Amino acid sequence: MKNISRRTVDRALIYIRTLEHLIKEKRYLVSSKDLALITGISDVQIRKDISSFGKVGRPRIGYKTAELNKTLKGFVLQENVVHVALFGVGHLGTAILRYPAFNEDNIKLVAAFEKDKSKIGKKINGVRVYPVEMAPKIIKRTHADLGIIAVPASHSQEVADIMVLSGLRGIVNFAPASISVPKSVIVKDIDFTIELLSLFCNSQR
Amino acid sequence: MKNISRRTVDRALIYIRTLEHLIKEKRYLVSSKDLALITGISDVQIRKDISSFGKVGRPRIGYKTAELNKTLKGFVLQENVVHVALFGVGHLGTAILRYPAFNEDNIKLVAAFEKDKSKIGKKINGVRVYPVEMAPKIIKRTHADLGIIAVPASHSQEVADIMVLSGLRGIVNFAPASISVPKSVIVKDIDFTIELLSLFCNSQR
DNA sequence: CAATGTGAAACGCTTCACAGCG
DNA sequence: CGCTGTGAAGCGTTTCACATTG
Numbered sequence: 356m357k358n359i360s361r362r363t364v365d366r367a368l369i370y371i372r373t374l375e376h377l378i379k380e381k382r383y384l385v386s387s388k389d390l391a392l393i394t395g396i397s398d399v400q401i402r403k404d405i406s407s408f409g410k411v412g413r414p415r416i417g418y419k420t421a422e423l424n425k426t427l428k429g430f431v432l433q434e435n436v437v438h439v440a441l442f443g444v445g446h447l448g449t450a451i452l453r454y455p456a457f458n459e460d461n462i463k464l465v466a467a468f469e470k471d472k473s474k475i476g477k478k479i480n481g482v483r484v485y486p487v488e489m490a491p492k493i494i495k496r497t498h499a500d501l502g503i504i505a506v507p508a509s510h511s512q513e514v515a516d517i518m519v520l521s522g523l524r525g526i527v528n529f530a531p532a533s534i535s536v537p538k539s540v541i542v543k544d545i546d547f548t549i550e551l552l553s554l555f556c557n558s559q560r
Numbered sequence: 561m562k563n564i565s566r567r568t569v570d571r572a573l574i575y576i577r578t579l580e581h582l583i584k585e586k587r588y589l590v591s592s593k594d595l596a597l598i599t600g601i602s603d604v605q606i607r608k609d610i611s612s613f614g615k616v617g618r619p620r621i622g623y624k625t626a627e628l629n630k631t632l633k634g635f636v637l638q639e640n641v642v643h644v645a646l647f648g649v650g651h652l653g654t655a656i657l658r659y660p661a662f663n664e665d666n667i668k669l670v671a672a673f674e675k676d677k678s679k680i681g682k683k684i685n686g687v688r689v690y691p692v693e694m695a696p697k698i699i700k701r702t703h704a705d706l707g708i709i710a711v712p713a714s715h716s717q718e719v720a721d722i723m724v725l726s727g728l729r730g731i732v733n734f735a736p737a738s739i740s741v742p743k744s745v746i747v748k749d750i751d752f753t754i755e756l757l758s759l760f761c762n763s764q765r
Numbered sequence: 766c767a768a769t770g771t772g773a774a775a776c777g778c779t780t781c782a783c784a785g786c787g
Numbered sequence: 788c789g790c791t792g793t794g795a796a797g798c799g800t801t802t803c804a805c806a807t808t809g
Contacts, residue, residue: 362800405770406769415769415809437757446654454651551642557566568778608779615792619789620789774803
């Protein structure tokens, strides 16, 4: 029930994902050691994370999967559905629109934006594609919280500016270039090239 | 010239990406403060990172972009081309195969693997699609270093097992499920759902 | 005994403060 | 002065060691 760190929240999301899988398999109990084996996170770390949300485990027995899942979700997600706007409907953008896991998991793609006129007006997996100029209006109307940048690096900054202007509070940036935003907006960069090169460098020792 | 941490290597890759952009714009000099403004990383952090590769900057002047880029690349990449194998040629896998930035950046996709027979034998963006059973043979033949998991979570563990068996030393896992591998193999998880939820949780404070 | 829960120690990373240099 | 380079301090996170519990 203490101050919950960013890292703890991120791991909590992994616990939730794991627990939902275990619940589907009709598993009722799980120990921190079991979770450690599945997730690769240390058992002490897991107990420490979980205990920061309250005392829900029982010595000698472990945690009830459903109860623990409910507790964690209550703290980190609070039954919210996250509304997301996508910028860029190229190969990657389309793959994101068709990503199956979003449906179940508290995430709703509310709109997509594109420059290329041949794509505008279409619906992909139920999501309408709009011209970029309409972003501020549509984002406000749909109450989008977060945005995804899936446009080429050469246009990522101008898209980021529109996102900030539209009131989005967080950005996942798939473009291989840094973007500048006010520090009230959180950015998570995912550059496929850097992820691979990082892995390679770190596997070389 | 000291012990270079994992975090420093990751940031070095960002510096390299930024420097190559600056070099393309014919910029010859850059200060740590300039780089800080572009990347969002603090100027002290940047100087500390760079100095761990040697003294290449000049007080009052800054760093020569081309020289710094060469130094960083020399340490972290050593002119290697990273050979990557892709598992899963669905929407995401196809987007990865068509990802434009790989061509320039020391990364070569050497093979793709699929279960679905209708996709096998095709070439996408110059990369041949093979049946999964051929993975160990093809991976050895092509000297692949790393693998990407872009299959559904329900098959991610069996694919991971094949990757380990084939001798891959690092895995980027896009499936929304944890995988178990020997600790000699490094895993980088990228779960779109978790990235978005994490961003949302952390933007709520 | 086999599990959770937790203060304290250890560790790694970032920031501070400032020396050095042209 | 304006920049790099760096030892030391500060901070956050993980691990250790162990008390606690049914």
